[in-house]
Amino acid sequence: MIQVKNVTKDFTIYKKDSGFKGAVKGLFVRKKEIIKAVNDISFEIKKGEIIGYIGANGAGKSTTIKMMTGVLTPSSGEITVSGLIPHENRIENAKHIGVVFGQRTQLWWDLPLEETFTILKEIYNVPDDAYKERLDYLVNLLDIQAFIKQPVRTLSLGQRMRADLAAAMLHSPDILYLDEPTIGLDVLVKEKIRFAIKDLNEKYKVTVILTTHDMSDIQELATRIMIIEKGVIIYDGSKEDINKRFGNNRMLELKIENLSETLLQEVSVMCHKKDKKSIVIHEDVVLRITFNQDRLAVADILGFVMSQCKVLDFKLRDQDIEDIAKRLYAGGIHEEVV
Amino acid sequence: MKKWFKTYLPFSRATVQAHILAYPFETFMYFFGMTIGIFVVYYIWKIIYATGGYNLLEGFTFHEMIVYVVLSFAAMQVTDNGTVWIIADEIKSGNIIMNLIKPINYHMRVFAEVGGITGFLTMVMIFPVLIITILMVKIGTPITMMFFIFSLILGVVISFLFDFIFGMLAFYVKNLWGIGFGKYALVRLLSGALIPLVFFPKPIQGVLNVLPFKGIIYTPVMIFLGKYNSEEILINLLTQMMWIAVLGLMNYLFWKKAITKLTIQGG
Structure with a gap:
């Protein structure tokens, strides 16, 4: 259909310098720029x-x-x-x-x-x-x-x-x-x-x-x-x-008692060993790990973390289009794809 | 033809309807402004004729001059119908896109809208003025009246096509404010809306005779005043028609080129 x-x-746009001087200058010389929309x-x-x-x-x-x-x-x-x-x-x-x-x-x-x-x-x-x-x-x-x-x-x-x-x-x-x-x-x-x-x-x-x-x-x-x-x-x-295209990603969220810098380091090293692109971040007592489940199993992460400290709560979530879009808009997805 | 009316008449109707519904006061003020304008010019001419002691000025009696003033004012209202601003605004705001996604010709649609308002204003304002003028001065036979109306319609079309070309400049310059007002002043002067063209020096008159502006106001008004013999009427009507053809062609070519340059601003 x-x-x-x-x-x-292509769109041609004319660039002008800022300020009054730029505006006056823009009357006479314009910088041309072609943008491929x-x-x-x-x-x-x-x-x-x-x-x-x-x-x-x-x-x-x-x-x-x-x-x-x-x-x-x-x-x-x-x-x-x-x-x-x-x-x-x-x-x-x-x-x-x-x-x-x-x-x-x-x-x-x-x-x-x-x-x-x-x-x-x-x-x-x-x-x-x-x-x-x-x-x-x-x-x-x-x-x-x-x-x-x-x-x-x-x-x-x-x-x-x-x-x-x-x-x-x-x-x-x-x-x-x-x-x-x-x-x-x-x-x-x-x-x-x-x-x-x-x-x-x-x-x-x-x-x-x-x-x-x-x-x-x-x-x-x-x-x-x-x-x-x-x-x-x-x-x-x-x-x-x-x-499949954007990595079979999941996100694990863990609420941990006494989250320390060393623990963060250890988890980070452990995850990176298996999945180089995994992301470990923390907010207060919440540890957030984004990882590719083809490379890194949930059980491995959970087992490791639980052996190190007390886990109060956890959440596991599949990546949805929203997440993909977020990564995409942030500009992070391009190199992963190429 | 019937299909054409069915497609474009709704635009005229909607515009007039919206105009009456939304802006009744504006319509009144418009009439008010026009009346004041006419009075001002009336007194200026009165003083000129009185202080100079003229019976005849460039072939115009005082009586004829007043008819000229009233009619050229009315004709200016009919022919200067804001086409430039409609187009410039739609291009500038990007709202032109809402019309380009419809199965309609853009020129025709704008003309239908402008024509709707013009027709409406003619009915409520110009007609009364015209009838009063005719009753007062008793010049013009039914035949010259017919030629006058025909010539005025041609004038409306010339003005529209000229305005449209100007409006399309908005494809290239993003703000038409200055150019639009420049155009307005120029057209008023060169079309005879300010003073009859016979007041210009002879060489300039020669130039004005071949320009399109004369056909917008001067030609119809002079026909009404009976200043032209039948041969002159014919030549002037043909000149008007020739300009419609030329401006129409220019519009066609310009539009075809400009539309490929269209960038819709604002998303």
């Missing part, structure tokens, strides 16, 4: 997939989406969406996609929400009966009825986001691009939005490309995960395989 082949997008990425997306597209701020997620929607033109490479080249056939492509940018809205600010829906119906040329059916479905799904007559500017962020999602789906698009649709929302609204996305995907086989910083969005929705870092896709695969 979507093919992206060796796509690169997206660097030679390739992937394919099939109908009905829900892609969780993650990466730190500025990693290139939004740029990729903007190219797929036809708004931005790739500097090089090819994109086809349902057989069309989006930036050359922007209008035709737009008929078959729905887009939500969490930070912006496509609703008419000063008009009652209902009016926006009517206007969209006309713009997208939706037949009357199809429109009615679709609107009923979306109003129910996203619980919009209560505020449908209110001007958009009076809506809360959660209401607005639900309305935006409905607006993006009114014309029954095949593909839904969601760029941070849950940004700034409370847990209940997030739940509602997630449920809606799932329902749309199951009932209408809508293909969803979702970017988010909320890993529970990904955990609940994504059938496939793509991770982009500094413009390069460093992971593309299933949720389950992600642990």
